[in-house]
Amino acid sequence: MTASLLPQRRTRVLTKRPSGxxxxxxxxxxxxxxxxxxxxxxxxxxxxxxxxLKSPDQIGTGTGLAWPNPMxxxxxxxxxxxxxxxxxxxxxxFVTVFSVLGSLACSSLVAYAIARNWNHRxxxxxxxxxLSAMFIPFPVIILPLIKQTALLGLDNPAGxxxxxxLGGISFNALLYIAFVRSIPAxxxxxxxxxxATTWQVFRKVIFPLLAPMNATVxxxxxxxxxxxxxxxxxxxxxxxxxTLPVVQMLFQGEFNTNYSLAFASYLMAMAPTLVVYIxxxxxxxxxxxxxxxx
Amino acid sequence: MLPSRRSLFRVAGLAGVAALIxxxxxxxxxxxxxxxxxxxxMQNKPEVxxxxxxxxxxxxxxxxxxxxxxDFNEGNxxxxxxxxxxxxxxxxxxxxxxxDFVKKGIFADLSDLPAASTIDPEMQELxxxxxxxxxxxxxxxxxxxxxxxxxYNRDIFDxxxxxxxxxxxxxxAACETFKTxxxxxxxxxxxxxxxLAQGMFDYVSGGSLDSxxxxxxxxxxxxxxxxxxxxxxxxxxxxxLPQMLQLVSYSQNGASSKNYADGNAAFAKGQAAMYLxxxxxxxQLVSANKDIRVGTFPLPVTNNPEETxxxxxxxxxxxxxxxxxxxxxxxxxxxxxxxxxxVNTYNEKNAAFSPLKDAPPVxxxxxxxxxxxxxxxxxxxxxxxxxxxxxPLHNYIQSFVYSKNGDQFLAALDDEWxxxxxxxxx
Numbered sequence: 001m002t003a004s005l006l007p008q009r010r011t012r013v014l015t016k017r018p019s020g021x022x023x024x025x026x027x028x029x030x031x032x033x034x035x036x037x038x039x040x041x042x043x044x045x046x047x048x049x050x051x052x053l054k055s056p057d058q059i060g061t062g063t064g065l066a067w068p069n070p071m072x073x074x075x076x077x078x079x080x081x082x083x084x085x086x087x088x089x090x091x092x093x094f095v096t097v098f099s100v101l102g103s104l105a106c107s108s109l110v111a112y113a114i115a116r117n118w119n120h121r122x123x124x125x126x127x128x129x130x131l132s133a134m135f136i137p138f139p140v141i142i143l144p145l146i147k148q149t150a151l152l153g154l155d156n157p158a159g160x161x162x163x164x165x166l167g168g169i170s171f172n173a174l175l176y177i178a179f180v181r182s183i184p185a186x187x188x189x190x191x192x193x194x195x196a197t198t199w200q201v202f203r204k205v206i207f208p209l210l211a212p213m214n215a216t217v218x219x220x221x222x223x224x225x226x227x228x229x230x231x232x233x234x235x236x237x238x239x240x241x242x243t244l245p246v247v248q249m250l251f252q253g254e255f256n257t258n259y260s261l262a263f264a265s266y267l268m269a270m271a272p273t274l275v276v277y278i279x280x281x282x283x284x285x286x287x288x289x290x291x292x293x294x
Numbered sequence: 295m296l297p298s299r300r301s302l303f304r305v306a307g308l309a310g311v312a313a314l315i316x317x318x319x320x321x322x323x324x325x326x327x328x329x330x331x332x333x334x335x336m337q338n339k340p341e342v343x344x345x346x347x348x349x350x351x352x353x354x355x356x357x358x359x360x361x362x363x364x365d366f367n368e369g370n371x372x373x374x375x376x377x378x379x380x381x382x383x384x385x386x387x388x389x390x391x392x393x394d395f396v397k398k399g400i401f402a403d404l405s406d407l408p409a410a411s412t413i414d415p416e417m418q419e420l421x422x423x424x425x426x427x428x429x430x431x432x433x434x435x436x437x438x439x440x441x442x443x444x445x446y447n448r449d450i451f452d453x454x455x456x457x458x459x460x461x462x463x464x465x466x467a468a469c470e471t472f473k474t475x476x477x478x479x480x481x482x483x484x485x486x487x488x489x490l491a492q493g494m495f496d497y498v499s500g501g502s503l504d505s506x507x508x509x510x511x512x513x514x515x516x517x518x519x520x521x522x523x524x525x526x527x528x529x530x531x532x533x534x535l536p537q538m539l540q541l542v543s544y545s546q547n548g549a550s551s552k553n554y555a556d557g558n559a560a561f562a563k564g565q566a567a568m569y570l571x572x573x574x575x576x577x578q579l580v581s582a583n584k585d586i587r588v589g590t591f592p593l594p595v596t597n598n599p600e601e602t603x604x605x606x607x608x609x610x611x612x613x614x615x616x617x618x619x620x621x622x623x624x625x626x627x628x629x630x631x632x633x634x635x636x637v638n639t640y641n642e643k644n645a646a647f648s649p650l651k652d653a654p655p656v657x658x659x660x661x662x663x664x665x666x667x668x669x670x671x672x673x674x675x676x677x678x679x680x681x682x683x684x685x686p687l688h689n690y691i692q693s694f695v696y697s698k699n700g701d702q703f704l705a706a707l708d709d710e711w712x713x714x715x716x717x718x719x720x
Contacts, residue, residue, distance in 0.1 A: 146377055239365040
């Protein structure tokens with residue numbers, strides 16, 4: 001019905017590539033492809049869940065695809081106790097929450113300052129300077145960083161937050177700067193006409209318009225921080241403050257791995273990531289149009 | 295431009311200071327508080343955390359003025375040194391990497407510790423042979439010795455009427471018996487190249503050659519080696535290679551696509567009679583099949599049973615870091631760990647050998663077959679452990695096992711060794 005109302009040119013394109021909207025036809029080839037592609041996520045997830053529920057003697061038998069019977073729910077309890085899960089979880093959550101908030105705040109401020117002062121040489125130079133940080137492989141500088149943070153009393157989760165925020169600035173600012181540029185300067189000028197200060201312009205006009213990019217940066221910062229292993233492993237001096245990915249090493253000896261406990265623990269550590277990813281992903285999709293100018 | 299830049303710096307400076315003030319409060323290590331000394335104990339085996347938790351609890355009950363924090367995150371050891379705040383007491387597997395720390399004087403001298411005199415001098419020699427700081431210091435005391443040989447399935451041996459071989463000929467005859475009976479003699483896991491290095495390479499070379507003496511000679515020779523030299527791999531390891539290839543021929547078909555975890559699962563299910571692995575595999579075998587009856591014997595590579603030796607490594611060695619502010623407490627803790635009730639119990643529970651002179655004989659049937667070799671000090675540290683990490687030995691062994699080209703293998707080792715020696719020559 002609606003198809004007949006469409007301009008001629010559009011219909012021709014649509015007849016070539018039938019879409020759901022035109023004739024309620026499903027592209028089976030593409031759907032099949034997507035289904036296969038989704039296996040790359042679902043299959044490992046299935047293995048993780050199945051492995052977490054196996055007893056040690058069920059692990060070695062069969063192809064590994066079989067669902068364990070009976071299921072060993074006590075793996076979760078054992079992993080929970082062995083890793084001191086609540087403590088490690090709180091430590092990881094502390095690092096992650098503050099890394100995400102810090103990344104959003106710092107990177108957007110940096111990006112706003114650079115994007116709106118592009119005609120100043122200093123700001124153009126600082127953009128290049130920040131970008132150049134992306135070319136330095138992290139493991140190269142980790143030992144000097146450890147020395148430095150120890151001198152500053154930052155050999156703890158707070159130091160990890162600090163470095164996560166700092167390390168993320170170059171990539172996040174790159175994302176933000178491109179986005180800030182797409183926000184028309186007229187919006188800002190109108191706010192200034194109403195007497196807004198630079199801070200108010202940023203806080204009331206620019207930052208809300210950055211929402212889709214905030215979601216993107218937030219997801220990157222969350223995943224990077226939640227899953228980070230190397231930095232907490234080497235930087236946090238007090239084992240009581242260690243984060244989940246490091247504590248989970250407990251299940252991996254040099255020659256023996258306790259697979260079922262390890263996977264139960266991974267699953268528990270993964271749950272918040274999954275939840276946040278699903279929620280935030282929706283938000284990105286809905287927020288794509290939010291920056292549009294009327 | 296200038297004022298804006300200055301204000302920018304001011305803001306940055308203020309933000310930096312503001313960020314640091316609250317954080318410095320929670321830093322600073324409480325070494326001593328209310329007369330209680332806090333020790334940090336870094337141990338290298340995550341799988342025995344629970345055992346040490348109990349040991350620490352007992353120790354703290356006897357020593358109320360000391361509190362011990364256990365840390366199994368060994369990756370934090372070097373960062374600890376970098377921030378000049380290493381753990382007070384450390385256990386490490388003792389081989390080349392730890393020996394490098396010893397040579398730099400990271401660890402304190404423990405020779406005057408009363409417990410040091412209770413250690414079997416032969417086992418102490420396994421550590422000091424890597425080099426001593428100042429020529430005479432004892433930087434590490436052995437805590438646990440892992441002895442490796444051939445793990446065998448007792449049920450399969452009994453069912454085929456095969457006795458534990460004590461000579462190479464008996465070993466070959468046993469393999470032939472299993473082969474005829476349709477049983478895989480040796481389970482190979484060639485995909486994990488380290489299993490080839492610690493297995494057939496170390497066993498055959500260690501049994502036929504004095505590896506410690508060989509590596510002392512080749513290290514002394516430096517970059518000056520050629521294939522024809524008396525110190526070369528070509529000259530010394532050549533005779534061992536045919537025996538390695540014979541071991542390969544007794545492995546199952548498709549061994550090249552099996553890794554260590556596959557091997558444990560398959561051997562636990564009785565798919566082969568023998569398995570060239572160390573005691574670390576035992577717990578994996580039992581967890582996969584709790585009814586399995588296994589034993590271990592040292593691989594005989596000559597026809598003189600007196601010459602048969604076991605491969606050992608110091609799985610855990612105790613050290614105290616030199617600059618610890620809590621030296622007295624650390625020494626008390628190390629002394630406690632080396633009390634027979636602690637160290638013997640640990641080794642008994644973990645299929646390892648106690649380093650004490652008067653340790654009771656091992657009764658664990660899984661490793662009792664190695665007891666005689668260990669007690670008579672008929673053992674060696676694997677040749678593979680002497681290689682610097684910059685020589686990809688494991689890969690060379692793997693490609694030798696696949697290509698069976700021994701000359702090429704040994705020539706490559708000679709070249710690699712020379713290359714590294716040239717580069718690191720002082």
